[in-house]
Amino acid sequence: MISASLPAAEKRSVALGMKRGAALRCPNCGEGHLYRKYLKVQVCEVCGNDNTRYPADDAPPYFTILLVGHLVVAPMLFFPWIWQANVWLVLGTVMPALLIATLALLPVVKGAVVGLHWALEPRHAVEEA
Numbered sequence: 504m505i506s507a508s509l510p511a512a513e514k515r516s517v518a519l520g521m522k523r524g525a526a527l528r529c530p531n532c533g534e535g536h537l538y539r540k541y542l543k544v545q546v547c548e549v550c551g552n553d554n555t556r557y558p559a560d561d562a563p564p565y566f567t568i569l570l571v572g573h574l575v576v577a578p579m580l581f582f583p584w585i586w587q588a589n590v591w592l593v594l595g596t597v598m599p600a601l602l603i604a605t606l607a608l609l610p611v612v613k614g615a616v617v618g619l620h621w622a623l624e625p626r627h628a629v630e631e632a
């Protein structure tokens with residue numbers, strides 16, 4: 504609906520949708536907020552695009568765990584401190600850090616998934632024809 508007002512180059516690009524979603528913005532206009540709570544997707548208050556119709560399901564937690572596991576946990580295992588320090592000290596410091604990293608990354612990844620769905624929405628292809 505509103506996408507008709509966008510320039511042709513900006514219409515439903517995967518990179519654009521994922522970039523806007525990862526920035527926690529509406530993938531359709533890039534202005535409105537994607538969430539009204541921590542992970543509760545809302546209808547855009549700027550362009551009116553119903554962002555709730557893009558199902559993210561289990562993809563955001565999966566990709567978040569994948570990213571945190573590969574970018575944080577795996578490199579952390581190369582530090583000798585992890586293997587030499589008291590296990591309770593390691594768990595007491597590493598687990599809260601991993602929790603914070605995971606909870607901080609989850610909305611970003613979910614936004615990117617919603618942006619991907621926005622870009623690949625099949626109904627849009629019908630409207631274009």
Ligand SMILES: [Zn+2]
Nearest residue numbers: 529532547550
């Ligand atoms: Zn919008």
